[in-house]
Amino acid sequence: MNEKIQNDLSMTGMVVKSTGSWYIVRDEAGTLHRARLRGKFKLQNKATTNPLAVGDRVQFEAEIGGEDTVAITHIEQRDNYILRKSVHKTAQGHIIAANIGQALLVASLVLPRTSFGFIDRFLVSAESFRIPTYIAFNKVDLLDTDDRAYLDDVMKMYESAGYKCLPTSTVTGENIDTLHEILHHKKTLLSGHSGVGKSSLINQIGNGLDLRTQEISTFANKGVHTTTFAEMFEFEPDSFVIDTPGIKELGIMDIENEELAHFFPEMRAMLGQCRFYNCTHVHEPNCAVSAAVKAGQISLTRYESYLSILSGDDNRK
Numbered sequence: 137m138n139e140k141i142q143n144d145l146s147m148t149g150m151v152v153k154s155t156g157s158w159y160i161v162r163d164e165a166g167t168l169h170r171a172r173l174r175g176k177f178k179l180q181n182k183a184t185t186n187p188l189a190v191g192d193r194v195q196f197e198a199e200i201g202g203e204d205t206v207a208i209t210h211i212e213q214r215d216n217y218i219l220r221k222s223v224h225k226t227a228q229g230h231i232i233a234a235n236i237g238q239a240l241l242v243a244s245l246v247l248p249r250t251s252f253g254f255i256d257r258f259l260v261s262a263e264s265f266r267i268p269t270y271i272a273f274n275k276v277d278l279l280d281t282d283d284r285a286y287l288d289d290v291m292k293m294y295e296s297a298g299y300k301c302l303p304t305s306t307v308t309g310e311n312i313d314t315l316h317e318i319l320h321h322k323k324t325l326l327s328g329h330s331g332v333g334k335s336s337l338i339n340q341i342g343n344g345l346d347l348r349t350q351e352i353s354t355f356a357n358k359g360v361h362t363t364t365f366a367e368m369f370e371f372e373p374d375s376f377v378i379d380t381p382g383i384k385e386l387g388i389m390d391i392e393n394e395e396l397a398h399f400f401p402e403m404r405a406m407l408g409q410c411r412f413y414n415c416t417h418v419h420e421p422n423c424a425v426s427a428a429v430k431a432g433q434i435s436l437t438r439y440e441s442y443l444s445i446l447s448g449d450d451n452r453k
C-alpha cells in the first residue's frame with residue numbers, strides 16, 4: 137500500500153496498523169493517514185488495555201496545527217473481535233483485532249510445536265463471536281511418514297468438530313493455492329505462535345508483500361518474534377490479512393463457565409440432552425457429553441482442553 141499521508145476533514149476509514157500510541161488509518165479511497173487517538177477514548181473502557189485495534193472502523197479529522205497527522209474522533213461499534221488476557225495486566229484484556237470476516241490459525245507439529253490447548257483456546261475465542269476459523273498445519277515438509285500419519289489423525293479430530301484443516305508448506309507449495317482461495321475477498325485474522333510460518337505463507341500468497349520472516353531460535357526450538365505490531369495488508373483488491381504478533385499463550389476472557397460448552401461445536405450439538413439443564417459435563421450423572429467422550433464420539437483431547445479452560449488453567453501454551 138502507498139503510505140501517502142493526507143489531511144482531509146470528516147473522513148471515515150479503517151485502522152490498518154496499531155503501535156499502541158500511533159495508528160495508520162486507511163480511508164475509503166485507499167489513502168493511508170498517520171493518526172492518534174483523542175484522550176477521551178483511552179478512559180472509556182478500562183476492561184481492555186487497547187481502546188483501538190486493527191480492523192476498527194473510525195471517523196477522523198485533520199489536527200489543527202498538526203504535521204501530516206489526523207485525530208480519530210469516533211470509533212464505530214464492532215461486529216466482533218478476538219480478545220486475549222493482557223500479558224502484564226491479567227484483569228484486563230487485549231483486543232487482537234476487530235471486525236473480522238474469518239480467522240486462520242497457523243499451527244505446526246514441529247519447530248515450534250503448537251499445543252492442542254493453545255489451538256482450542258483460540259477456537260473458543262473465535263466461536264464466542266461466531267468467527268469462522270480455518271487451521272493451517274504448516275511445515276509439513278519437515279514431517280516423516282509417521283509424523284504425517286499423526287497429523288492426519290489430528291486434522292480428523294478438528295474436522296470432526298467442524299473446522300476445515302489444511303496441511304501446508306512454503307517449501308513444497310502444498311495447498312498454497314487452496315489457501316489463496318480461502319483468503320480471497322475476505323478480511324482474515326492470521327494468528328499463531330511465533331515461528332510457525334505465518335508471514336512466509338502470506339508472502340507466497342500475496343506477491344510483493346515481503347513480510348518480515350526470521351529463522352527459528354535454536355534455543356528450545358522457540359520462534360523469534362518478527363511481527364511487533366498488528367497490521368492489516370491488502371494482498372489483492374478487497375482481500376485483506378491481519379498479521380499479528382506471535383502469541384505465546386492465550387488466556388480466555390469474558391466467557392462464563394456455563395457458556396463454555398456452547399463454544400465447542402461438538403458439545404454444542406448435544407446441549408439439552410443431559411439430565412440437568414445446567415450440566416457442567418464434569419461429574420453429573422446421565423451427562424450426554426461425558427457419555428460421548430467415553431464412546432469416542434467426542435475427542436478426549438478436546439474434552440481435556442474444555443476441562444482445562446473450565447478450571448481456569450491459563451498455563452496451557
